[in-house]
Amino acid sequence: xxxxxxxxxxxxxxxxxxxxxxxxxxxxxxxxxxxxxxxxxxxxxxxxxxxxxxxxxxxxxxxxxxxxxxxxxxxxxxxxxxxxxxxxxxxxxxxxxxxxxxxxxxxxxxxxxxxxxxxxxxxxxxxxxxxxxxxxxxxxxxxxxxxxxxxxxxxxxxxxxxxxxxxxxxxxxxxxxxxxxxxxxxxxxxxxxxxxxxxxxxxxxxxxxxxxxxxxxxxxxxxxxxxxxxxxxxxxxxxxxxxxxxxxxxxxxxxxxxxxxxxxxxxxxxxxxxxxxxxxxxxxxxxxxxxxxxxxxxxxxxxxxxxxxxxxxxxxxxxxxxxxxxxxxxxxxxxxxxxxxxxxxxxxxxxxxxxxxxxxxxxxxxxxxxxxxxxxxxxxxxxxxxxxxxxxxxxxxxxxxxxxxxxxxxxxxxxxxxxxxxxxxxxxxxxxxxxxxx
Amino acid sequence: xxxxxxxxxxxxxxxxxxxxxxxxxxxxxxxxxxxxxxxxxxxxxxxxxxxxxxxxxxxxxxxxxxxxxxxxxxxxxxxxxxxxxxxxxxxxxxxxxxxxxxxxxxxxxxxxxxxxxxxxxxxxxxxxxxxxxxxxxxxxxxxxxxxxxxxxxxxxxxxxxxxxxxxxxxxxxxxxxxxxxxxxxxxxxxxxxxxxxxxxxxxxxxxxxxxxxxxxxxxxxxxxxxxxxxxxxxxxxx
Numbered sequence: 001x002x003x004x005x006x007x008x009x010x011x012x013x014x015x016x017x018x019x020x021x022x023x024x025x026x027x028x029x030x031x032x033x034x035x036x037x038x039x040x041x042x043x044x045x046x047x048x049x050x051x052x053x054x055x056x057x058x059x060x061x062x063x064x065x066x067x068x069x070x071x072x073x074x075x076x077x078x079x080x081x082x083x084x085x086x087x088x089x090x091x092x093x094x095x096x097x098x099x100x101x102x103x104x105x106x107x108x109x110x111x112x113x114x115x116x117x118x119x120x121x122x123x124x125x126x127x128x129x130x131x132x133x134x135x136x137x138x139x140x141x142x143x144x145x146x147x148x149x150x151x152x153x154x155x156x157x158x159x160x161x162x163x164x165x166x167x168x169x170x171x172x173x174x175x176x177x178x179x180x181x182x183x184x185x186x187x188x189x190x191x192x193x194x195x196x197x198x199x200x201x202x203x204x205x206x207x208x209x210x211x212x213x214x215x216x217x218x219x220x221x222x223x224x225x226x227x228x229x230x231x232x233x234x235x236x237x238x239x240x241x242x243x244x245x246x247x248x249x250x251x252x253x254x255x256x257x258x259x260x261x262x263x264x265x266x267x268x269x270x271x272x273x274x275x276x277x278x279x280x281x282x283x284x285x286x287x288x289x290x291x292x293x294x295x296x297x298x299x300x301x302x303x304x305x306x307x308x309x310x311x312x313x314x315x316x317x318x319x320x321x322x323x324x325x326x327x328x329x330x331x332x333x334x335x336x337x338x339x340x341x342x343x344x345x346x347x348x349x350x351x352x353x354x355x356x357x358x359x360x361x362x363x364x365x366x367x368x369x370x371x372x373x374x375x376x377x378x379x380x381x382x383x384x385x386x387x388x389x390x391x392x393x394x395x396x397x398x399x400x401x402x403x404x405x406x407x408x409x410x411x412x413x414x415x416x417x418x419x420x421x422x423x424x425x426x427x428x429x430x431x432x433x434x435x436x437x438x
Numbered sequence: 439x440x441x442x443x444x445x446x447x448x449x450x451x452x453x454x455x456x457x458x459x460x461x462x463x464x465x466x467x468x469x470x471x472x473x474x475x476x477x478x479x480x481x482x483x484x485x486x487x488x489x490x491x492x493x494x495x496x497x498x499x500x501x502x503x504x505x506x507x508x509x510x511x512x513x514x515x516x517x518x519x520x521x522x523x524x525x526x527x528x529x530x531x532x533x534x535x536x537x538x539x540x541x542x543x544x545x546x547x548x549x550x551x552x553x554x555x556x557x558x559x560x561x562x563x564x565x566x567x568x569x570x571x572x573x574x575x576x577x578x579x580x581x582x583x584x585x586x587x588x589x590x591x592x593x594x595x596x597x598x599x600x601x602x603x604x605x606x607x608x609x610x611x612x613x614x615x616x617x618x619x620x621x622x623x624x625x626x627x628x629x630x631x632x633x634x635x636x637x638x639x640x641x642x643x644x645x646x647x648x649x650x651x652x653x654x655x656x657x658x659x660x661x662x663x664x665x666x667x668x669x670x671x672x673x674x675x676x
Contacts, residue, residue: 228532231553231554232532235464235532235554236461236463236464238554238556239463239467239554240467242557242558243467243557246471246474246557247470259667262556262667263667301631301633305631305637305641305645306641308641308645308648311644332633335633335635339633339635339637340638343638346639347639
């Protein structure tokens with residue numbers, strides 16, 4: 001697009017230049033010629049002696065043609081043998097294409113003529129070719145072909161190269177921003193050393209990101225402190241209620257109320273535990289114990305644990321493994337992560353549904369897919385389900401803390417593994433890569 | 439709770455517990471709960487004092503908070519094990535680090551509880567720790583009409599064989615060797631399944647309900663008493 005605009009622009013510019021210069025030049029010739037005609041008319045007496053055929057005369061006046069005609073228009077003298085038919089004898093200059101006059105190249109060129117009646121009613125016609133205009137045209141063409149054209153080609157090539165470099169940088173920045181959008185808030189845009197606008201933009205974006213990151217950390221820190229400081233008093237309240245319940249013979253209703261209160265406390269305590277654990281995982285302040293373990297074996301144990309829960313809803317819960325897959329990580333933590341995923345899958349799959357766990361081996365390591373036949377997760381919610389306390393509008397009524405998947409994501413992140421939700425025709429597929437992306 | 443406490447601790451008269459816990463309020467609650475189970479409790483508030491008391495010996499079980507003033511609970515356990523004291527240790531800890539379980543167990547603790555816990559849970563764990571050595575010698579378990587042959591891994595109700603999966607057998611074995619005592623879901627997850635997390639959904643109860651159907655069969659015998667919010671007590675409830 002830009003290239004086409006540039007080419008058109010150049011042509012228009014040169015066309016305008018040429019047109020303007022040639023009009024100006026022709027205009028200059030016009031007035032000059034008109035003056036000359038006036039002059040010759042006035043001083044004709046004195047110039048009778050001069051032959052209009054005289055080359056020296058013509059050259060002195062820079063005339064190409066000149067002729068003197070009788071009243072009736074018949075030829076009297078000069079190198080012009082007849083009056084051009086369309087010429088008005090008004091003393092003004094007129095451009096006429098004279099087929100008799102040919103330029104050096106052999107093309108018919110336009111000639112300026114002035115025709116005037118002398119005081120004695122004879123007719124004077126002088127004419128001047130306009131080779132200057134042709135020369136001008138030639139010059140403009142030459143400048144264009146030898147100067148502007150090669151220059152433009154070079155400029156365009158340089159432009160294309162730098163725009164390729166620029167769009168490469170923009171693409172890289174775009175990718176980095178996508179990464180940041182996905183939550184990698186510690187990422188920064190690459191700043192090249194060219195000190196251009198893109199660099200200053202990248203600088204500003206990076207500064208903004210740093211502020212954002214600091215604010216986020218602050219927020220998380222506050223959140224974690226709150227979570228931690230809440231636990232002790234909540235724990236005490238729970239212990240007191242616990243004691244009341246076991247020390248006194250309470251009416252059933254009082255006993256039940258205390259039971260409800262303790263359940264509520266347990267929920268908040270579980271939520272604070274989960275929050276604290278996520279914080280610990282993300283801070284990397286964990287002594288996760290890494291070992292090599294059989295993924296299928298680990299999943300099989302979970303399937304056994306969840307089998308009765310699935311049977312209750314007549315949901316088929318199966319593991320399909322292609323091969324053995326060994327992963328390196330904290331087995332207990334990863335098992336907890338998968339327990340959460342299976343828990344969710346069973347919870348959201350309607351009766352008579354199916355939860356299928358597939359273990360696949362790749363060259364880099366095992367991949368586990370957990371496919372349920374539940375309602376699925378719409379694409380716009382897929383990133384959000386891993387966030388703290390997120391409950392989708394459709395699942396708000398289902399019991400849970402809203403931290404299960406947050407914990408899953410934190411455990412997976414801690415290992416440098418990947419978890420994502422894939423598109424399927426029906427239900428939902430969680431894909432977990434149990435290896436670090438190289 | 440509607441359980442006869444004497445039956446739970448009847449064969450362990452006045453077992454001595456050393457409690458090292460700096461939160462006075464919580465310590466008070468723990469002492470009450472343990473005293474009700476007929477335990478004699480000595481409470482100490484800080485780590486260094488705890489360490490010297492432990493060195494004196496004479497305790498049947500230690501309940502130690504992980505984060506303590508002066509000397510950490512973990513260090514007490516390490517020191518204890520270094521000196522070849524084999525007394526069972528239950529670590530209780532606020533969730534200061536994620537890998538409590540590993541740190542605690544690696545240091546030589548026998549069990550751990552994350553704060554806050556129910557006092558019943560704590561009592562049940564202390565009971566279980568003190569019972570441990572008795573468990574391994576038995577080859578047959580009997581509760582009412584139920585018999586468990588631990589060597590051949592077969593369960594009987596009277597003379598009738600009950601078909602159980604390997605896991606169901608393990609579950610029943612755990613319940614029968616803890617007959618008459620509270621067995622919490624967390625204990626089952628940890629000791630039967632060897633899981634170190636608590637699933638969001640209460641899946642353990644569904645296993646128990648399957649097991650109950652199998653062992654009760656068509657008979658009128660009832661074995662499981664559900665203690666709401668806590669767990670189950672297995673016994674022949676007639």
